[in-house]
Amino acid sequence: MEPLARFENVGLRYGTDAEVLRDISFRLDPGAFLFLVGPSGAGKTSLLKLLYLDRRPTRGRFTLFGENIGAAPRTKLPALRRRIGVVFQDFRLLDHLSAFDNVALPLRIGGVAEAEVAAHVEELLDWVGLARRRDARPRTLSGGEQQRLAIARAVIARPDLLLADEPTGNVDPEMAGRLLHLFHELNRLGTTVVVATHALQLLPKVPAATIMKLDRGEIADPVGALRNPPAPPETRAAGAAR
Amino acid sequence: MNSFLQPRAERYRYLPRERAARTALPWIVALMVFLATLGVAAGIGLGSGVGALGRDFRGEITVQIVEPNPDLLPRQRDAVAAMLRSDGQVSGVRVLAEAELNRLLEPWLGGADLGDTLPMPAMIDARLDRGADLDRLERRVRALSPGAVIDDHARWFAPIGTLAAVLAGIALLAAVLLAAATAAIVVLGTRAGLSRHHESIAVLHLMGAEDSSVAALFQYRLARTALIGATTGFLLAVAVILLVGRLLANIGSGLVSASYLPLWGWAALLLVPVGAVALALYTSRLTVERALRHSL
Numbered sequence: 001m002e003p004l005a006r007f008e009n010v011g012l013r014y015g016t017d018a019e020v021l022r023d024i025s026f027r028l029d030p031g032a033f034l035f036l037v038g039p040s041g042a043g044k045t046s047l048l049k050l051l052y053l054d055r056r057p058t059r060g061r062f063t064l065f066g067e068n069i070g071a072a073p074r075t076k077l078p079a080l081r082r083r084i085g086v087v088f089q090d091f092r093l094l095d096h097l098s099a100f101d102n103v104a105l106p107l108r109i110g111g112v113a114e115a116e117v118a119a120h121v122e123e124l125l126d127w128v129g130l131a132r133r134r135d136a137r138p139r140t141l142s143g144g145e146q147q148r149l150a151i152a153r154a155v156i157a158r159p160d161l162l163l164a165d166e167p168t169g170n171v172d173p174e175m176a177g178r179l180l181h182l183f184h185e186l187n188r189l190g191t192t193v194v195v196a197t198h199a200l201q202l203l204p205k206v207p208a209a210t211i212m213k214l215d216r217g218e219i220a221d222p223v224g225a226l227r228n229p230p231a232p233p234e235t236r237a238a239g240a241a242r
Numbered sequence: 243m244n245s246f247l248q249p250r251a252e253r254y255r256y257l258p259r260e261r262a263a264r265t266a267l268p269w270i271v272a273l274m275v276f277l278a279t280l281g282v283a284a285g286i287g288l289g290s291g292v293g294a295l296g297r298d299f300r301g302e303i304t305v306q307i308v309e310p311n312p313d314l315l316p317r318q319r320d321a322v323a324a325m326l327r328s329d330g331q332v333s334g335v336r337v338l339a340e341a342e343l344n345r346l347l348e349p350w351l352g353g354a355d356l357g358d359t360l361p362m363p364a365m366i367d368a369r370l371d372r373g374a375d376l377d378r379l380e381r382r383v384r385a386l387s388p389g390a391v392i393d394d395h396a397r398w399f400a401p402i403g404t405l406a407a408v409l410a411g412i413a414l415l416a417a418v419l420l421a422a423a424t425a426a427i428v429v430l431g432t433r434a435g436l437s438r439h440h441e442s443i444a445v446l447h448l449m450g451a452e453d454s455s456v457a458a459l460f461q462y463r464l465a466r467t468a469l470i471g472a473t474t475g476f477l478l479a480v481a482v483i484l485l486v487g488r489l490l491a492n493i494g495s496g497l498v499s500a501s502y503l504p505l506w507g508w509a510a511l512l513l514v515p516v517g518a519v520a521l522a523l524y525t526s527r528l529t530v531e532r533a534l535r536h537s538l
């Protein structure tokens with residue numbers, strides 16, 4: 001099977017700093033569910049930036065949707081980006097838009113008719129429990145509400161690839177479980193999902209998931225070795241690191 | 243992707259609303275269009291005025307016969323007139339009557355009948371055919387009347403024509419420079435907007451918005467501003483042109499009244515505001531697309 005994404009000895013550096021990702025090699029198959037774990041500063045967000053086409057790799061070969069990203073002309077990238085949904089670690093909601101318009105953004109960029117947009121957005125807002133805040137500005141929402149809004153925006157257009165950076169950091173365990181359930185459902189419908197997280201207690205909730213650990217810019221474990229999540233003490237340590 | 247470009251309000255709120263009137267841009271556009279319209283009007287007006295005047299004068303000559311001896315004067319005058327009438331290159335020969343001459347001189351001489359005390363010249367108006375040889379004609383006239391002078395009006399028309407042409411050129415050049423300045427201001431304004439909305443644009447970009455769509459957001463915002471500014475500037479300029487036209491008509495001098503705008507000139511003037519808006523939109527689009535080209 002043609003992988004959805006393939007990393008071959010990929011390296012990434014910001015400017016002239018030292019590499020924050022080194023010798024990254026792995027493949028992501030269509031329909032996979034990947035947890036990305038590792039201590040703060042390990043490079044999880046940086047790896048996601050490569051996946052959501054914010055950066056080109058500075059070394060190695062990275063292929064996404066069959067396109068060699070290092071060499072692809074930039075005019076090809078928007079169409080690829082429209083197949084990707086991203087929950088940013090810092091949400092990046094547009095403050096001048098209502099909750100509704102934030103969620104509608106990917107559909108409108110994708111050219112979906114306005115009547116359809118409204119129906120979809122209302123349904124999803126309801127699902128994440130923000131139906132009554134549809135006209136609220138993100139700034140007036142609580143941290144958890146903003147997070148749910150960011151997730152709604154990421155999944156609204158049914159992306160082929162869903163990337164979530166610490167998507168449950170600001171919600172209570174119950175909501176975290178619900179959100180993960182949403183990811184799981186989308187995954188079952190065919191969406192490839194990558195979740196970067198410190199919340200190791202979430203890992204067992206997706207039994208079929210692959211787990212990849214990053215440490216100081218390198219893959220610390222062979223893919224799949226962490227299939228059985230670590231013991232509680234490490235969970236506490238990871239929680240304390242945040 | 244196309245519907246992203248449709249002018250529907252909800253799609254253009256992707257960038258925060260900004261009160262255009264609070265920025266200087268509409269006023270600057272108004273000022274630029276105002277000045278450029280006046281410049282083009284002056285250029286066209288002077289140009290067509292000079293052209294019309296030149297057409298009128300081309301070929302018009304006046305033969306002035308100066309002869310101190312009052313007995314010889316009429317004879318010389320008639321001989322010259324007869325010679326001109328018989329010349330194949332001359333037409334419309336007309337001897338100015340003494341009464342006509344007196345009327346022409348009246349403002350200077352105060353109506354006193356000085357015909358006896360002051361030697362009056364005789365004047366003959368005529369029109370040369372195209373390509374007529376003025377030197378040959380002058381020799382023939384001099385043979386009949388040694389003191390005769392031929393005035394072909396070119397002598398005084400030439401410097402005025404040159405001056406008018408230079409002024410017209412300067413006016414048009416000023417309009418071009420104003421266009422360049424407008425483009426520069428749009429570039430600066432668009433760049434400021436790009437950095438002010440950097441985060442929103444980055445998010446749109448990461449969600450797969452095309453460069454052209456982001457440029458369209460800026461163009462949409464600019465279009466209103468530019469339209470308002472251009473219309474204001476143009477209307478003010480038209481008011482000024484109409485006013486100046488009236489004043490010129492009152493002067494009644496050949497050059498200035500001929501300088502009044504021809505109909506095609508008005509049509510050309512309309513190109514100034516339309517061109518200014520088009521220039522602003524195009525410049526803004528180019529600026530956005532150039533800036534985005536540096537991102538991935």
Ligand SMILES: Nc1ncnc2c1ncn2[C@@H]1O[C@H](COP(=O)(O)OP(=O)(O)OP(=O)(O)O)[C@@H](O)[C@H]1O
Nearest residue numbers: 014017020038039040041042043044045046047089
């Ligand atoms: N824009 C940037 N410019 C320079 N260095 C950066 C930039 N972004 C991240 N880094 C550096 O890259 C390294 C990896 O950062 P990254 O954000 O990928 O880590 P992370 O695993 O997501 O951490 P966390 O769990 O805290 O979110 C860090 O050392 C960080 O300082």
Ligand SMILES: [Mg+2]
Nearest residue numbers: 044045089165
């Ligand atoms: Mg991170």
